[in-house]
Amino acid sequence: MKEAKLYFLGTGTSQGIPVIGSDHPVCLSKDPKDKRLRVSVWINSGDFSVVIDCGPDFRQQMLQSKCKHVDAILFTHEHADHTAGLDDIRPFYFKQGDIPVYGHKRVLNNLARRFDYIFETENKYPGAPSVTQVEVREDESFTIKDIVIEPINAWHGSLQVFGYKLLDIVYLTDVKRIDISEINKIKGCKALVINCLREEPHNTHFNLEEALDFISLVQPEKAYLTHISHIFGFHEEIQAKLPDNVYVAYDNLEISL
Secondary structure, three states, X not given: OOOOEEEEEEOEOOOOEOOOOOXXXXXXXOOHHHOEOEOEEEEEEOOEEEEEXXXXXXXXXXXXXXXXXXXXXXXXXXXXXXXXXXXXXXXXXXXXXXXXXXXXXXXXXXXXXXXXXXXXXXXXXXXXXXEEEEEOOOOOXXXXXXXXXXXXXXXXXXXXXXXXXXXXXXXXXXXXXXXXXXXXXXXXXXXXXXXXXXXXXXXXXXXXXXXXXXXXXXXXXXXXXXXXXXXXXOHHHHHOOOOOOEEEOOOOOEEEO
């Protein structure tokens, strides 16, 4: 198997860190690992390159990561911190043509309403990007180039979300519950990325206890916590609490597998 690279484009919550106008100590931290853009990853291997989610920091993330080609964008769900940067695919569109976007039918319909000028095919505004829509269905894997991608069905409170498994990497964010039928798809992967908002319980996200329990259940070689809130604490303080194979992800962290 070719070497795969997992690049953390953003590891923060919907507000990012620092939060606008906040005097919380984490928001005032000088440690670059405490500065978090909205959550997203770039996974690449050879000439294969996909981004999972396309939030409001997408342009900045592409510049920082030096990503020059995107085969597709995989969407987990429709919330703005995961989708609001869609217009910034324009440079990729100008070089590559229509950009394939993958997601649940509900998510694609939501994007078509919010970004109608991108999805429309008639009387299109010059300079607007275009996309190719690909519906992701539960229990149906798909292939981009020669890489097989398996959707993982999960729940963000009462909202269905998709995680994705590819190149022995499992990416899950905004998860509160995962059906037992999905667990076997995840067990023993090389790298698990999982949301972990804070230590206190939350009604739609894993907290630290829940994330660690899930990691113990699926037994990845290594696990990386993402979707971190400023109230969780400083990066180094969180890391000191974790088992040896569990890491707090941070923006621009790159891992080779």
